[in-house]
Amino acid sequence: CGEKERAVHNVKQSGVDDMVLLSKINEDAIVENLKKRYMDDFIFVSFCLLTCILLVCWLFIGTNKTHINSGAGKTVAAKYIMGYISKVSGGGPRVQHVKDIILQSNPLLEAFGNAKTVRNNNSSRFGKYFEIQFSSGGEPDGGKISNFLLEKSRVVMRNPGERSFHIFYQVRMRTRGWLLLSEDVTVTVSSISAIIFRLSTLTFRSLGLVRFFKTFLKVKSSYMFSLFSNKWGGKSESIDVTLNVEQACFTRDALSKALHSRVFDYLVESINKAMVKDHQELNIGVLDIYGFEIFQKNGFEQFCINFVNEKLQQIFIELTLKAEQVTLPFHPCAFRFCCDLCLQSNPPGIMSILDDVCATMHAKGEGADQTMLQKLRMQINNHEHFNSWNQGFIIHHYAGKVSYDAEGFCERNRDVLFTDLIELMQSSEIPFIRALFPENLNAEKKGRPTTAGSKIKKQANDLVSTLMKCTPHYIRCIKPNETKKPKDWEESRVKHQVEYLGLKENIRVRRAGYAYRRIFRKFLNRYAILTKESWPTWRGDEKQGVLHLLRAVNMDQDQYQLGHTKIFIKAPESLFLLEETRERKFDGYARTIQTAWRKYCARKKYVQMREEASDLLLNRKERRRHSLNRNFVGDYIGMDDRPELRQFVGKREKIDFADKVNKFDRRFKSIKRDLILTPKSVYLIGREKVKQGPEKGMVKEVLKRKIDVEKIMAVSLSTMQDDFMILHEEEYDSLLECVFKTEFISLLARRYEERTQKKLPLKFSTTLEMKLKKEGWGPWNAGGSRQVQFIQGQGDVAVLRPSNKMLQVSIGPGLPKNSRDLKLVCSSAIAHQNGGLKNANHAANQRNSQHHSNQKPISGNTAHPFLPTNISQLKDRGNRQAPQQTNLDFLKVPDQGAAGAHRQSTNRPTPGGGRPKPTPKPKPQVPQCKALYAYDAQDTDELSFNADDIIDIIKEDASGWWTGRLRGKQGLFPNNYVAKI
Incomplete structure (x- = not known):
């Protein structure tokens, strides 16, 4: 599908974020691109004025057929937009006040306007058009909310498995305290919501209904019969007609719906008053409306919802084509006939027929739905987007065919609120209830009472008129699954949504001209880094700057076009060229910054390690000259290239220190060992000859000792400049001679403190005690102890004189005990690294220069400087x-025997006939x-x-x-x- 994975601002991008840049434009390529981005948690893609979002967090598990678009995340997307505007806009008391109202109004409106459906636990059952008004400086200083199409029939009637509005359940759970309402209004609104919930469940069997109204609504008794009768007639005379049970239930439901609807309108009006602005300058509107719905059983509510979605789809196509100024080879607005099928009056459409049946059969509900169905078959059965079936009818919507069950259509369409009920509410002693019914009953009324369908038609037309005045940007929310699980992808479902939303056609419309277009200033800002002349700011004509950038990347002239204010690029590959060049530039600069930062951190860490090591021995031990200014490498034997040693260490254990040391036994005999320090343990590894088996006679590495860091009791050292140290452990001690003892002890002290939260005990003395390993069993085989005594001698090389139970070490004076680092060896990168040294012979010079026993010191070692062998220098050497100088001596064939010796001694004539040799250069x-x-x-x-x-x-x-x-x-x-x- 033309996938283009790249990193922008160090964030990985999967697929293409603008689907206009797809190399192939078909449903499969679109679905594949959406899937890749969805699986990588990139839920936003865009093209033209349309943004497409895949959301899974608000889905609902169910077994019904596809419920397209509902629960796909439209309301949450609208919240993101409003939250973003609130974050990026300016400040000030008025601005902050408006921001707070914008954000805090959402939970209040959702409580009264959202409900649980079979596909969505928090489905919006109303349309909301939120206008955020801005000052000339771009600060939100006002706002206005317009609500559309509240599904108030849900108060009294719901489909199986669904619930009424959230507020009724919140009241039962005693949930209060909306931030936008005062305490008094909160109590009043909650009380009325409880009354509505109770009223919708009352039956007409006793006088309990009368007592309920008198107690809670505080209305006059003389108006109570409005629930059981209706007035017929004009101004001069009227007749009270008693209602039957069915008509009384209609009246009760109408009152319940009217109360909830008017409370909702009051809340919207209150929010608007809090954000009112005396004049309009600039505004951004966010429309959030319920999505297309298809259930197994679809009723009047689904019919109204899908009708509104048809209207929105129609203006979407019209405005998109208008914006692109192109005409498709096919007719994209074919589904406008669905709107005509519902709205037209001559011949009558579905809504006109429905209103006519409700007006003629207002006294009874039984048989009204079948009468409506018969009239539909007679009037519009031949329409190409309409089909009938025995229980209802089918409409061919843009999203697919939807079958509607005619049962309950007429009953839910009736939205008549008789004047008797208005008088009843106006007689209430509660001011808030009276304010909800401000009608003037003395005004002359003409025409047929309004129905739910007629109100929806009016609101839909008003909404369309408002949207047509704006510059639209669309968000299409696609539902990837029905399981409410992340990373669950139902390809057939997504592909169906891609088809009916017309995404392929929209991309083709955008690709009809140029795939990419941008104003000069934004183009320069994005790609200014490509050349030195344009970075950081192009100082000249913007058009010339754009042309300079295009020439810098050698883009063909037929791939772009420069307008008056915009650049147009034809092929996506040309844009990818710009992006790749830009990313390479950023990558190079990022690497430079990272290198500098790593150098700084490594140097800082190195200095800290040296200071810690120096503090451990400061004023306690004499120092060698070369140890004061030595880089810490850590791994001196190349552990990464020594699997025979690595086998004894855990797979994930870091090597802090590794070096060859001399270990002394109970007879003070020196034995070579490999000393390894990890964050957990100290290892001593030796070598032994295999005595049996197929590898008999071979020398193999053997783990001689492993000491857990936390089990080390102390470390003993002398006060002189020698390299001896004793590791004290509960069982027995180990006497070691280590050239890099300072580095080892500093790392050991750090690991010891990490493991025990205590400081490592260090002992300094001229006489050290060493506990020996116990051999055999019983008290007569006790290990015993040995002493190591240090005396003043000559030179820097230790001279050892072992006796029965004592080892005497003689060594000359070193630098004073208060010596610190003299200087910091400058290098390009100084760091203590695991496996930082690949050459196992790195420190052989220092190690071999310090012989002991009775040998004489090697001359010249008294002022032995430190080798500059840090990591970067080793790398430089490798490069x-x-x-x-190749030794070719092995190619010479010597003359054999005495004759050969004679031939070698024979004088040979000078080449060149005895001529004198030329003068050497x-x-x-x-x-x-x-x-x-x-x-x-x-x-x-x-x-x-x-x-x-x-x-x-x-x-x-x-x-x-x-x-x-x-x-x-x-x-x-x-x-x-x-x-x-």
């Missing part, structure tokens, strides 16, 4: 592989540097050298790694190990 002058310290290469592309070696500099790099040549070999070396000559 700049130095050319390797002078060697080019290259910059050189002198090595200050010895450096051992850590990788194949690095250069090894000793102190005082002279190195030719081939290339200098800001990362700190230079390319040089020494003794015929070329490679990388750290620039802080050398000084330029």
